[in-house]
Amino acid sequence: MLINGLSSDLISIRDRGLLYGDGVxxxxxxxxGIALQRxxxxxxxxxxxxxxxxxxxxxxxLLAELDGILTSHPNGIIKLIVTRGQGSRGYAPPHDxxxxxxxxxxxxxxxxxEWSRSGVRVRVCDIRLSEQPRLAGIKHLNRLENVLAAAECxxxxxxxxxxxxxxxxxxxxxxxxxxxxxxxxxxxxKLDRCGVAGVQRDRVLAYAQEQGIAVQIRxxxxxxxxxxxxxxxxxxxxxxxxxxxxxxxxxxxxxxxSRLAAALEQRG
Amino acid sequence: MLINGLSSDLISIRDRGLLYGDGVxxxxxxxxGIALQRxxxxxxxxxxxxxxxxxxxxxxxLLAELDGILTSHPNGIIKLIVTRGQGSRGYAPPHDxxxxxxxxxxxxxxxxxEWSRSGVRVRVCDIRLSEQPRLAGIKHLNRLENVLAAAECxxxxxxxxxxxxxxxxxxxxxxxxxxxxxxxxxxxxKLDRCGVAGVQRDRVLAYAQEQGIAVQIRxxxxxxxxxxxxxxxxxxxxxxxxxxxxxxxxxxxxxxxSRLAAALEQRG
Numbered sequence: 262m263l264i265n266g267l268s269s270d271l272i273s274i275r276d277r278g279l280l281y282g283d284g285v286x287x288x289x290x291x292x293x294g295i296a297l298q299r300x301x302x303x304x305x306x307x308x309x310x311x312x313x314x315x316x317x318x319x320x321x322x323l324l325a326e327l328d329g330i331l332t333s334h335p336n337g338i339i340k341l342i343v344t345r346g347q348g349s350r351g352y353a354p355p356h357d358x359x360x361x362x363x364x365x366x367x368x369x370x371x372x373x374x375e376w377s378r379s380g381v382r383v384r385v386c387d388i389r390l391s392e393q394p395r396l397a398g399i400k401h402l403n404r405l406e407n408v409l410a411a412a413e414c415x416x417x418x419x420x421x422x423x424x425x426x427x428x429x430x431x432x433x434x435x436x437x438x439x440x441x442x443x444x445x446x447x448x449x450x451k452l453d454r455c456g457v458a459g460v461q462r463d464r465v466l467a468y469a470q471e472q473g474i475a476v477q478i479r480x481x482x483x484x485x486x487x488x489x490x491x492x493x494x495x496x497x498x499x500x501x502x503x504x505x506x507x508x509x510x511x512x513x514x515x516x517x518x519s520r521l522a523a524a525l526e527q528r529g
Numbered sequence: 530m531l532i533n534g535l536s537s538d539l540i541s542i543r544d545r546g547l548l549y550g551d552g553v554x555x556x557x558x559x560x561x562g563i564a565l566q567r568x569x570x571x572x573x574x575x576x577x578x579x580x581x582x583x584x585x586x587x588x589x590x591l592l593a594e595l596d597g598i599l600t601s602h603p604n605g606i607i608k609l610i611v612t613r614g615q616g617s618r619g620y621a622p623p624h625d626x627x628x629x630x631x632x633x634x635x636x637x638x639x640x641x642x643e644w645s646r647s648g649v650r651v652r653v654c655d656i657r658l659s660e661q662p663r664l665a666g667i668k669h670l671n672r673l674e675n676v677l678a679a680a681e682c683x684x685x686x687x688x689x690x691x692x693x694x695x696x697x698x699x700x701x702x703x704x705x706x707x708x709x710x711x712x713x714x715x716x717x718x719k720l721d722r723c724g725v726a727g728v729q730r731d732r733v734l735a736y737a738q739e740q741g742i743a744v745q746i747r748x749x750x751x752x753x754x755x756x757x758x759x760x761x762x763x764x765x766x767x768x769x770x771x772x773x774x775x776x777x778x779x780x781x782x783x784x785x786x787s788r789l790a791a792a793l794e795q796r797g
Contacts, residue, residue, distance in 0.1 A: 262542065271539035272547065274530065274610070274631050279540065281672035282550030313673070314680065338618065342542070345676075350606065350635050352672065352679035352703055363542050367618050391659035391723075392695070395677055403671035404549035404620065405581070408613075409663055411620035412582065427660070435620055455659075 263326060263364040276361055278344030281352065282402035284361075285309040286342040287460070290369065290498050294335035296327055297529060298497065301460045306343060309399045314354060315345045318362050326364060334366045338498060344402070372420075372499060377522065380505025380515060381420035381494070385483065386410040386435065389427045392454040400457045410435040420502065421494055423486075426455055431481045437496040438462035441489035442517055446475040448489075461495040464525055493518045501525065531594060531632040544629055546612030549620065550670035552629075553577040554610040555728070558637065558766050562603035564595055565797060566765065569728045574611060577667045582622060583613045586630050594632060602634045606766060612670070640688075640767060645790065648773025648783060649688035649762070653751065654678040654703065657695045660722040668725045678703040688770065689762055691754075694723055699749045705764040706730035709757035710785055714743040716757075729763040732793055761786045769793060 262270040277283035287302045296302075303320050310317035323341070330339060342363040348355035388409050396403070406424075414422040414435065421434045433439055433456045440462075441448040447469045452458050469476045486492060491512060492504035501522035503515040530538040545551035555570045564570075571588050578585035591609070598607060610631040616623035656677050664671070674692075682690040682703065689702045701707055701724045708730075709716040715737045720726050737744045754760060759780060760772040769790035771783040 264542065270542050272542055274532065274538050274540055274633055276547070277676075279544070279547045279610075279612075280554075280670070281676050282670055283673060283676050286548075313677075342547075344547075350638065352675040353682070354676060354680050365542055370618065388663055391661035393659035393674065395656055396673060401673055402547070402550055403673045405551060405664060405669055405671045406661065407620040408545075408549050408551050408622060409581075412622050414621070 262366070263330065265361060266322075266326060270365075272361060272363065273347055275347045276344055277346060277348055277358075278342065278361060278402055282404070283313070283354070284315065284342055284344030284402045285313065285400055286340060286402065287400055288497060289339045289341070291331055291335060291337050291339050294331050295529070296331060296339055298460050298464070299324070299327060301463065302341070302497070305400070305458070305460055306341060309401065310343055310360075312399055313345070313401065315343060316358070316360050317343055318360065323362070330364055330366060337369050338367045340365045340367070342402070369498065376420055376502055377500060378515075380503035380512065382418055382506040383421045383423055383434070383494070383504050384414065384416070384419050385508070386413050386422040386424050388413065388424070390424050390432050390455040392426060394454055397455050398452045398458040400459075407435050423507070424456075425483055429483050431483050431486055432456040434494045437494040437499065437502070440465060440493050440495065441481065441486060442491040443485075443489050446477055448477045448479065448481060450481045451478055459496050461497050461500070461525075464528075465495055465521065468521060468524055491515065491517050493521075530634070531598065533629060534590075534594060538633075540629060540631065541615055543615045544612055545614060545616055545626075546610065546629060546670055550672070551581070551622070552583065552610055552612030552670045553581065553668055554608060554670065555668055556765060557607045557609070559599055559603060559605050559607050562599050563797070564599060564607055566728050566732065567592070567595060569731065570609070570765070573668070573726070573728055574609060577669065578611055578628075580667055581613070581669065583611060584626070584628050585611055586628065591630070598632055598634060605637050606635045608633045608635070610670070637766065644688055644770055645768060646783075646787075648771035648780065650686055650774040651689045651691055651702070651762070651772050652682065652684070652687050653776070654681050654690040654692050656681065656692070658692050658700050658723040660694060662722055665723050666720045666726040668727075675703050691775070692724075693751055697751050699751050699754055700724040702762045705762040705767065705770070708733060708761050708763065709749065709754060710759040711753075711757050714745055716745045716747065716749060718749045719746055727764050729765050729768070729793075732796075733763055733789065736789060736792055759783065759785050761789075
């Protein structure tokens with residue numbers, strides 16, 4: 262719990278992060294004193310800040326603070342939030358806004374190991390994602406759609422909900438990105454209208470490129486998901502989850518996904 | 530500054546209001562120790578809480594706290610925020626969430642008096658509102674679209690920006706609701722896909738009904754706005770602003786809007 266470099270777990274009620282969700286965040290997994298993909302996460306949060314016109318603290322500062330946190334918390338989930346900071350009343354971003362940056366640490370969730378090995382059951386959420394190109398891809402603090410989507414997934418047999426847009430294009434999971442394997446080609450939805458572009462998604466894409474696996478980043482209709490030879494979900498905390506069931510459709514060949522997961526895991 | 534009944538201006542960084550914008554708010558104008566339309570505001574915030582599944586504190590509690598605030602701050606802007614409260618990591622709303630409710634007081638903005646008398650100049654924002662029926666009408670804490678819209682309105686001659694949806698339907702101002710007068714009929718955009726349903730909008734509708742003025746709540750294309758005999762913006766803080774110019778179109782007959790504004794003002 263570090264706010265602007267000082268040990269604290271309280272922020273002002275006038276911080277625009279609270280008032281308007283005017284900020285961004287990323288979630289890192291720490292293991293044995295190492296925050297996995299920290300450079301990629303910092304790049305993402307910096308790019309997200311640029312898109313919203315928020316001044317992101319210097320990477321050297323963030324890395325130094327992260328090192329300090331890892332010393333006392335070598336394992337767990339480390340969340341970095343950057344908000345536009347405090348300002349006078351009203352939606353317009355103040356010209357002199359001083360960003361607030363927050364580090365928070367929590368225990369890593371213990372997912373059943375079979376979810377990674379034998380896959381998870383997913384459902385299609387009723388709520389549809391709205392389309393806002395100006396915010397698409399950004400991991401910002403306006404996450405009510407994810408909250409409402411997660412609230413739908415109360416069945417303990419269901420590990421994740423799939424989110425579609427209003428045109429029945431599949432976009433992502435409530436807290437993960439989605440990939441399909443079809444005819445040896447790796448397909449993942451475009452995130453130019455909605456969705457969050459996660460670090461783990463980039464890593465899968467980089468892996469595919471290295472391995473000479475064809476990749477398509479494009480619109481994916483829900484109907485096509487059922488035709489996939491394999492389906493999997495990724496994020497920085499869960500790693501890779503193969504999907505074993507979506508409604509009546511089930512999958513049992515996880516060989517490709519297992520190889521991919523092992524390769525990503527090995528790179529740390 | 531009162532948080533859950535205690536004097537404070539700091540909340541936990543684990544409050545879901547900050548983490549996900551998982552909360553709602555309303556803004557009241559206090560004048561001579563009276564918070565205008567307090568019952569209507571409390572009804573609105575309660576309804577918004579219901580739609581998000583947030584437990585809203587009892588009205589009796591909120592009214593008692595508000596009375597205390599008015600004693601020390603008889604004039605100004607009083608903001609009430611209700612968030613879902615703190616919870617364990619993850620988007621899913623915790624079953625045992627204890628809501629956080631926050632009162633904040635600030636000085637009322639001093640708008641030039643001629644804005645109410647002689648109208649304001651408005652522009653059409655470039656950003657388009659996304660459509661999310663599940664959140665439409667609610668004054669929730671996911672307000673990045675308003676932030677980006679307000680950031681566009683840097684011209685000091687422009688008092689407010691109009692927000693359209695992707696189909697060029699006019700929805701609202703960045704911080705106000707919009708009305709058109711056409712052939713003696715009062716028209717205001719439907720807010721079932723996006724937008725915030727303000728208390729002052731309801732008051733205008735109630736006034737029209739009392740006065741026997743025809744009302745239409747429906748989709749309004751931008752093209753129709755230019756055909757209006759009068760155009761005006763409302764919210765609880767500004768009251769009523771006639772529009773005197775939108776791009777090349779200008780209006781100069783403010784008689785209807787002035788009568789309406791005076792009537793609403795008189796009711797307090």
